[in-house]
Amino acid sequence: MTRPIPDPTPASGAAASLDLDGVTFRFHGRAAPAGALPAAGVGPLDLHVTPGEFLCIVGPSGSGKSTLLNLLSGFLTPQRGEIRVGGVPLRGPHRQLTLVQQEPALFPWLTVAGNVAFGLRGLRRPERDARVQEALGLVGLDGYGARRVHELSGGQRQRVSLARALAVRPGLLLLDEPFSALDVQTRAALGRELRGIWERQRITVVFVTHHLDEALSLGERVVALRDGQVSLDEASAGLSRAALDAVFGVGPAGAPGPARTAAHAH
Ligand SMILES: Nc1ncnc2c1ncn2[C@@H]1O[C@H](COP(=O)(O)OP(=O)(O)O)[C@@H](O)[C@H]1O
Numbered sequence: 001m002t003r004p005i006p007d008p009t010p011a012s013g014a015a016a017s018l019d020l021d022g023v024t025f026r027f028h029g030r031a032a033p034a035g036a037l038p039a040a041g042v043g044p045l046d047l048h049v050t051p052g053e054f055l056c057i058v059g060p061s062g063s064g065k066s067t068l069l070n071l072l073s074g075f076l077t078p079q080r081g082e083i084r085v086g087g088v089p090l091r092g093p094h095r096q097l098t099l100v101q102q103e104p105a106l107f108p109w110l111t112v113a114g115n116v117a118f119g120l121r122g123l124r125r126p127e128r129d130a131r132v133q134e135a136l137g138l139v140g141l142d143g144y145g146a147r148r149v150h151e152l153s154g155g156q157r158q159r160v161s162l163a164r165a166l167a168v169r170p171g172l173l174l175l176d177e178p179f180s181a182l183d184v185q186t187r188a189a190l191g192r193e194l195r196g197i198w199e200r201q202r203i204t205v206v207f208v209t210h211h212l213d214e215a216l217s218l219g220e221r222v223v224a225l226r227d228g229q230v231s232l233d234e235a236s237a238g239l240s241r242a243a244l245d246a247v248f249g250v251g252p253a254g255a256p257g258p259a260r261t262a263a264h265a266h
C-alpha cells in the first residue's frame with residue numbers, strides 16, 4: 001500500500017488541510033435489491049477544512065458521522081470522490097491519522113507509555129521517549145507512563161488514547177464522540193483540555209459529537225449531518241442552539257422529538 005503522507009519526523013506536525021470532493025460511500029451499495037430503501041452511507045459530500053481549523057460534526061444517531069470519520073481515517077474507502085489530507089490523496093489507513101474513539105482501544109498488556117508509543121515505531125529510543133513524555137504532558141498525565149491501563153479511570157484512559165494520537169504529531173486529529181462515555185464533569189474537563197491543546201498546537205481537528213453544546217463550545221465551525229448529507233455548515237460564533245436543534249428534529253417549543261431522543265440514547 002502506498003503511504004502518501006510522510007512518516008512522523010521531528011519536523012512533522014504542521015496542520016494539514018482536508019478536502020472531500022464528491023465523497024460517497026454506501027454500505028452494500030452495489031448489492032441493494034430493486035425497491036429497497038436507499039442504502040445507508042454518506043454523500044456525495046464536499047467539505048473543505050483549512051489547516052488549523054477546529055471543526056465539529058454533529059447529527060442524529062445514524063446520520064453518518066462515524067462512517068465519515070472512518071472514511072477520513074482510511075478505514076473505509078469511498079466508492080466515489082476523493083479525500084485529500086494536506087493535498088495528498090488518502091489511500092488507506094495511515095499511522096498519522098489516528099482516530100480517537102468513544103471506547104479507547106488501548107492494549108492492556110502495555111504500560112501507558114507503551115500505548116502512547118504505539119505509533120512511534122521507527123523512531124530512535126531517545127526521540128520516542130521524548131515524544132511520549134511530551135504527549136503525556138499535553139494531556140495532564142505526567143508521571144503516569146509506567147502505569148497499567150487497568151489502573152486508570154475512564155477519563156484517564158481517554159487521555160492516554162488522546163496522547164497516543166498526539167504523539168505522532170498529527171497534522172489532522174480525528175475524534176469520534178471521544179468523551180461521550182464519560183461523566184459530565186470529566187467530559188467538560190477533557191473538552192477544555194483538548195481546546196487548550198488545539199490553541200497551543202493549532203493542528204486541524206475534526207471532532208464528532210452528538211452533544212450540541214459541546215459542539216458549540218469547542219469548535220470554530222459546526223457541520224451538521226443528516227441522512228449522510230451536510231445540512232448545515234456555519235461558524236459556531238454565529239450559530240444558535242435553535243438552528244442546531246432543528247437538525248435534530250427538535251420542535252420550536254423545544255420539546256425533544258424522536259430524532260433527538262435517538263441521538264441521545266447512546
Ligand atoms: N457496518 C455497517 N453495515 C451496514 N450499515 C451500516 C454499518 N455501519 C453503519 N451503518 C449504517 O450507516 C448509517 C450511518 O451510521 P453511522 O455512520 O454509524 O452513524 P452515526 O455515527 O452518525 O450514528 C446508519 O444507517 C447505520 O445503520
Ligand SMILES: [Mg+2]
Binds near residue numbers: 067
Ligand atoms: Mg457514531
